[in-house]
Amino acid sequence: MSVTTEQVEGRVVETLASFGPDASQITRSATFEELDIDSLDLVELAQVVEEEYGVVLKGEDMKELKTVGDAVDLIVERAG
């Protein structure tokens, strides 16, 4: 199953918005720090991603992620 970047981005934005930040702030270039998204939030995001796309994101994967775009690109790459 291949997914488009747009699909993944939509799902990531929706998930992050449910954690607190306003959806309008969640752009590709927004950093997790700016969005007040911490390590616990990223574990939850990883759970959603795994359930949705079968992509397993581990702790070391998540550490490298700085922006929303980083996460989207990694998920698309692994899913493809």
Place this chain on the structure above:
Amino acid sequence: MSSLPDRRKVVVTGIGAVTPLGIGATTLHDRWADGVVGIEDGAGRSREFAPEDHLSIKEARRLDRFAQFALVAAGEALAQAGWDGEPPYDPLTVGCVMATGIGGQNSVETQLDVMRAKGAKAVSPLGIPQYMPNAAAAAVTMKHHLQGQSYGVVSACASGAHAVGSALRMIQYGDAEAVVCGGTEATLTDFAFACFGNMQALSVSGFSRPFDLRRDGFVMGEGSGVLVLEEAEAAAARGATVLAEIVGYGSTTDAHHLTAPEPTGGPASRAIELAMRDAAAQPDEVDYINAHGTSTQLNDAAETAAIKRALGDQAKRIPVSSTKSSIGHLLGAAGAVEAVATVRTLITGVIAPTLGYEVPDPKLDLDYVPGESRALITGNGHPPLALSNSFAFGGHNVTLAVRGAPK
């Protein structure tokens, strides 16, 4: 008993509550005094509480309902104390003791369901921070930047009173300048009802009528009560309005039975005596007792025995009423919510009644304030003195002594 060392005075400068009667400490006491019962269908649910009215999305989803209640009650108490976002003292000298009987019951159950349905990998990373019993203390400290001692207290139905007592000692002995303390509970789940129901502690009739002959168990409730305590001179120096003074704390243990109180009320009466000693007060100075008064056969009899044993021939003179007649039993929050109600009693001079008390039990012969509210009468011209009792499954006994602010 040996004399006590000189210790610092501790005053109450803010109170807050979330209860089945609504949001707010004033709401709690006013509605109780007006005869309103917050119990519906055998449960005291805090129906007026909506997380989105008070908390950010992040706060609401990261906190179990029990911690949400505490955050809201603490917010009210701190606003009244006038702390305005930051503590008026070095944050490292401001503590927080937040009690609960059980902790994040809703979160435990939710995550167990997730695990059973989807497997261990699907369990939320927020599970532990949501259900740990210290979650409420942690949430309040983070929100209000309190960096002194903080912890949760767990002693079932005495938890909230233990929290106030621990906070009192912390300030009296110089370990803190101020402490935000209280209790919180949110266990109105099918599972908890099954547990309490099967141990035959819950009322079958669904009525909370403490001390009444027909009493048949407690009605479970949920909510939170929080008090801001400050060292008296520091509070005066910053111009704080003093609501009351916590003048005594006594605590003992039955060591008798897991759930039944020691029937003679011996250790419980000792807790009352210790609080009186702490307050350097005599029985003829006590103007009001906020009873534990759960509406169980055993508690209300043992508590009556304890009061009589501790206060002797003064016991029958003192009005005794139970907040649980209006809101049910808030378990680990009860002692703190009732301390808040006691402070409001001292401020307003209005003693709220034991609602639903209509058929006296011939064996229980104190003045349980039947019917309507009445004026708090002080005999000696001094600020009024009240006691608040809390007794728990496990045999934990606590009495707090609270004095009204000087006029």
